[in-house]
Amino acid sequence: MAPVWWLWIPITLFASGAQTIRNATQRHIQDEIGTMGATFIRFAFAIPFAAAWFAIIFALTGKPQLTFSSGYFAWLSLGAISQIVGTALMLKAMQGENFTLVTAYVKTEILQVAVFGLVFLGEPLGIPTIFAVAIGTTAVLTLSFTHQDRHTVISKLISPGTMYGVASGSAFALSTVGFKGATIALSSNYLSAAALTVVLAQLLQTLFMSTHFAIYQKGLITRILKNWKHSIFVGTSGACASIGWFTAMAIEPIAHVRTFALIEVLMSYVVSRRFFRERLTPIQFLAVISLTLSVAMVTMRSAVD
Numbered sequence: 239m240a241p242v243w244w245l246w247i248p249i250t251l252f253a254s255g256a257q258t259i260r261n262a263t264q265r266h267i268q269d270e271i272g273t274m275g276a277t278f279i280r281f282a283f284a285i286p287f288a289a290a291w292f293a294i295i296f297a298l299t300g301k302p303q304l305t306f307s308s309g310y311f312a313w314l315s316l317g318a319i320s321q322i323v324g325t326a327l328m329l330k331a332m333q334g335e336n337f338t339l340v341t342a343y344v345k346t347e348i349l350q351v352a353v354f355g356l357v358f359l360g361e362p363l364g365i366p367t368i369f370a371v372a373i374g375t376t377a378v379l380t381l382s383f384t385h386q387d388r389h390t391v392i393s394k395l396i397s398p399g400t401m402y403g404v405a406s407g408s409a410f411a412l413s414t415v416g417f418k419g420a421t422i423a424l425s426s427n428y429l430s431a432a433a434l435t436v437v438l439a440q441l442l443q444t445l446f447m448s449t450h451f452a453i454y455q456k457g458l459i460t461r462i463l464k465n466w467k468h469s470i471f472v473g474t475s476g477a478c479a480s481i482g483w484f485t486a487m488a489i490e491p492i493a494h495v496r497t498f499a500l501i502e503v504l505m506s507y508v509v510s511r512r513f514f515r516e517r518l519t520p521i522q523f524l525a526v527i528s529l530t531l532s533v534a535m536v537t538m539r540s541a542v543d
Contacts, residue, residue, distance in 0.1 A: 245489060246485075246486040246489040246490040246494070246495060247498065249482050249485050249486040249489075250482065250483075250486045250495055250498050250499055250501075251501065252478070252482045253478070253479045253480075253481075253482025253483045253486060253499070254479075254482075254499050254501050254502040254505060255505060256475045256476075256478035256479035256482060257475070257476075257479040257483075257502060258341075258502055258505040258506050258509055259475045259509075260280065260472055260475035260476045260479055261328070261337075261341070261506070262337065262506075262509050262513075263468060263471055263472050263475065264276045264277075264279075264280065264325075264329060264472055265329065265332045265337065266468070267279075267465055267468045267469075267472070268329055268332070268333070270461070270465055271458065271461050271462050271465055272458070273326055273329045273330055273333075274326065274447070274450075274451075274455065274458065275458050275461060275462050276329050276472075277322060277325045277326045277329060277447070278444070278447045278448075278451070278458075278462065279462060279468075279469040279472045279473060280325055280472055280473070280476045281322075281439075281440045281443040281444050281447070281476070282440070282443075282444040282447070282448075282469075282473070283469045283470055283472060283473025283474075283476075284440050284472075284473040284474070284476040284477035284480065285437065285440050285441060285444065285473075285477075286473075287473060287474055287477035287478070288433070288436045288437045288440055288477045288480065288481065289437050291433050291436070291477070291481050292430075292433040292434055292436070292437050295429050295430055295433045296430070296433075299427065299429060299430055302425055302427050302430030302431070302434075303425060303427070304424055304425050304430070304431070304434070305423070305424060305425060306424070307423060309419075309423050310420050310423040310424050311420075313416050313417070313419035313420035313423055314416065314417075314420040314435065314438060314439060314442065315416070315442065316412060316413070316415070316416030316419075317412075317413045317414075317415075317416025317417035317419075317420060317439060318413075318416070318439045318442045318443045318446070319446070320409045320410070320412040320413035320416055321409070321410065321413035321417075321439070321443065322443055322446065322447065323406075323409040324344075324406045324407075324408075324409030324410040324412075324413055325406075327402045327403075327405050327406035327409060328340060328344050328402070328403065328406040328410075330398075330402045331343060331344075331398075331399045331400075331402035331403040331406060334398070334399060335399035335403070336510060337506055337509060337510040337513075338503070338506050338507050338510040339399065339403075340399065340403050341502060341503055341506040342378040342379065342403075342503055343378075343399070343400055343402075343403025343404050343406070343407065344403050344404075344406045344407045344410065345374075345375075345378040345407065345500060345502070345503055346375055346378065346379065346403075346404050346407040347406075347407035347408065347410045347411040347414070347496065348371055348374055348375050348378075348493075348496050348497050348499075348500065349371055349372070349375040350407055350408055350411035351410075351411035351414050351415065351492055351493060351496050352367075352368070352371050352492075352493040352496075352497075353411075354411050354412060354414075354415045355414075355415055355418070355491065355492045355493055358415045358419065359415060359418060359419060359422075359492075361491045361492065361493065363493055366535060367493055367494065367497075369535070370497055370532045370535040371493060371497055371532070373528055373529075373531060373532040373535070374497050374500045374528075374529055374532035374533070376528065377500070377525045377526070377528040377529035377532060378500060378503055378525070378529065380521060380522070380524070380525035380528070414483075414487065414492050414496065415492065417435060417439065417483075417484060417487070418487050418488070418492050420435050420439075421435050421484060421487070421488045422488075428485065428488035428489055429485065429488075431488060432481070432484035432485045432487075432488045433481065433484070433485075435484055436477070436480045436481055436484050439480075440477075440480070483495070497532060497533065498533055500529055500532065500533055501533060503529060504526065504529070
């Protein structure tokens with residue numbers, strides 16, 4: 239039976255909240271274990287929780303009918319590698335930039351993932367969705383500029399934080415397409431396919447990065463283990479976010495999910511204000527209104543579809 243159309247909305251909200259918490263914790267621990275270490279713990283320490291989720295789905299739905307193929311593993315590899323790159327670039331962008339700004343830059347993936355989804359997966363985009371994506375992307379870019387920045391837009395756009403952040407968005411857009419393609423190729427049962435793909439992706443990512451550390455950064459694993467409490471917290475929230483994203487995107491076109499996930503920018507602002515005492519400027523306030531409008535548009539459009 240097809241899932242209820244609106245189920246992807248609360249799942250996406252859950253994933254956005256978990257991802258905001260995970261990103262904030264990774265930023266906090268980055269000074270102690272470096273960019274690559276903070277990237278690694280997102281995947282390695284999430285495996286037990288992702289495996290537990292798959293076991294729950296298996297128990298509830300029974301043995302899934304899975305179709306493994308070379309195409310599935312190609313999509314899985316694309317998603318896994320792109321997610322590693324995206325995470326590392328995001329954390330690199332956070333060095334010297336504030337939390338809300340980096341989240342805004344990374345969210346340019348909304349527009350990018352819509353294009354990649356159309357090119358690689360053939361997911362059509364209606365005019366209302368394209369309009370909503372354009373408004374949302376414009377809003378998150380506007381959020382990145384304060385009054386002090388309005389005379390230095392060019393220098394801001396070519397700064398390392400902006401370049402790393404936008405590049406991170408590109409990598410995450412590719413990872414989204416890869417994981418969606420893998421889920422579709424694996425099974426028509428979206429819950430089982432999404433849950434298993436999360437586990438396999440994180441195993442693959444852990445293998446890739448562990449091999450890299452064994453060759454080039456031999457002492458890093460020891461430093462990571464010394465920070466095991468933060469690592470487990472990142473793993474838990476990361477697994478929750480991944481499970482949410484995979485499940486939501488298996489139900490709904492990725493452009494809809496990622497556009498609605500712009501709500502993460504607002505969540506990030508709350509976190510940033512709580513810990514860094516940031517406030518919205520009038521221009522940013524207008525951007526928030528535009529962002530909310532784009533979220534409402536894509537959600538209502540999904541209901542009509």
